[in-house]
Amino acid sequence: MQDLETKQDLDVRLGALISEHQHMPGALMPLLHAIQDNIGYVPESAYSQIGKALSLSVAEVHGVVTFYHHFRTHKPGRHVMQICRAESCQSMGSEALEAHAKKCLNVDYHQTTSDDAITLEAVYCLGNCALSPAVMMDEEVYGRVSAEDLDALIAEARA
């Protein structure tokens, strides 16, 4: 993931990703993933270019992007922390962990800390249910996470 420099930069990177994916059957989902992996989010300003390439209206592209929790339309912090809210983690105290994270980071879900270090997201199951509560930092999963473990993860992300 690399930050966008200019509008021109966006057009160039989008163009490359679109030509790489547009001929796949059911191309929109793989394309949106590629854009988010590359840019960090799916800019709304990209909708018309995507739509043109795939013969979709801007509304259809918008509809798909906003249907799926994974896609975001704004730049996230340097790290994304996802806390599992599902039943298994609840049975092991994830509610207290959520409250602790929100308090320490001074943000709610879908928000980014003021130093731009961490975006906090809720997630519904990470498949680590035998080791609840679970947290994912970027692409790494952590199990049996205590408040102290969370503090350490936050400190590491801010370092």
Place this chain on the structure above:
Amino acid sequence: MMTTKVYVPRDSSALSMGAEKVASAIALEAKKRGLEITIIRNGSRGLYWLETMVEVATDQGRVAYGPVKAKDVPSLFDADFLNAKNHPLSLGLTEKIEWLKKQQRLTFARVGITDPVSLDDYIAHDGYKGLKKALTLSGAEIVKAVTDSGLRGRGGAAFPTGIKWNTVLGCQADQKYIVCNADEGDSGTFSDRMIMEDDPFVLIEGMTIAGVAVGATQGYIYLRSEYPHALKVLNEAIAKAEAAGYLGDKIFGSTHTFNLEVRRAAGAYVCGEETSLLESLEGKRGLVRFKPPLPAIEGLFGKPTVVNNVISLATVPIILDKGAQYYADYGMGRSRGTLPIQLAGNLKHGGLVELAFGVTLRELLYDYGGGSATGKPIRAVQVGGPLGAFLPESQFDTPLDYEAFSNIWAVVGHGGIVAFDDTVDMAKMARYAFEFCAIESCGKCTPCRIGSTRGVEVIDKIIAGKDTAKNIKLVRDLSDTMLNGSLCALGGMTPYPVLSAMNHFPEDFGIAK
């Protein structure tokens, strides 16, 4: 001289307990001491409370140590663990560990034993025997074997797999598809993830057999975006299978073609519903489709499509290899074979237990699970994910069997069991069930889209003690509408956790028991 083989899992639950650091520490310590070792990154044996579980190969079999932290590594070397010597973390011979020994691992036969991305290892452990057998049979004969095995959809709906395949086999079309539903979103489940991360070739083989059986040349694995490790492992395994000629044109020198691709989902729970999944694969919002037409007749891009769960497909190779009867000999009643059960939530010993159908919840919770992690009494368990019923202690003797669960208005689902201790507030759990449905509803049908939000509001009133009797009745009416009027299981089964919580734990709702 042969170097000592040391096994450190690469499964993401093991990684979540620091397996990567343990592997690095072992490599570093061995180097420091001038010892030659080979570290193999195997899958997890599924004894998750013992992760990171390190194993050392000996003449008697593999010897295990766990749970190992990176800081324990120097003392393991000091104790000479490379020669299987004793250490406070010793667990003895892995195969003799009671928890593992009593299991009946068919689908999970190789999980934790092999290197997941080694094709040679897979083949050395009976891999691709099922496909080789299938290539000697006609499509109808393969379908018959799957039907005769009694295998039912392990994703949760428990529909007979062979019947689905037979419908696709009977369709005339220029293109057919095999779609693997790997959008394992139920809380308390991780068996799909384990297969994909720890034995990906068995899924690839199962899908290839399905393709050969029904005449489909293209397969897709629709994988949830929350599983980045599974994505890497699957892509690596697919590339190896292609390079070996086990995927692509003329597989194993036959006339069959089968191509396979992983597609990432994007965090929508409803896409685990098969028609919503197909919409998503086509690049659309995951709106649930009306049925009929069945996906088997008009599925992906309007073509006949087999949509099966990971575990269903990963069970096909052993059925073809050992025969339908071998598999059907396990189980009870109409639930044939084994179920990979996932013990989760507030349990001391969480992990993967594969057993024939018929084992009771009580055996699973106490004999395997070891009781609650907190040491408090287990008050409720939810079986089958967020749309499964909550069961009280009085129902713990129910055997795991699709029909036995159905008789007590519960579901086996994908075999995930989440335990709660006596601090659980069941009114809060009922509220969460509605809230989850509201967050994840695709919005197509009214009972689910609006009912879920109204449900949260009414439960809030009950929790606040406002007009309890009237509002309880309202929740029951609303649940009735959702049960009977929703388009798919999301709205249609949200009443299971809600009503079971209310029926079995009325005191939490401020009503008399």
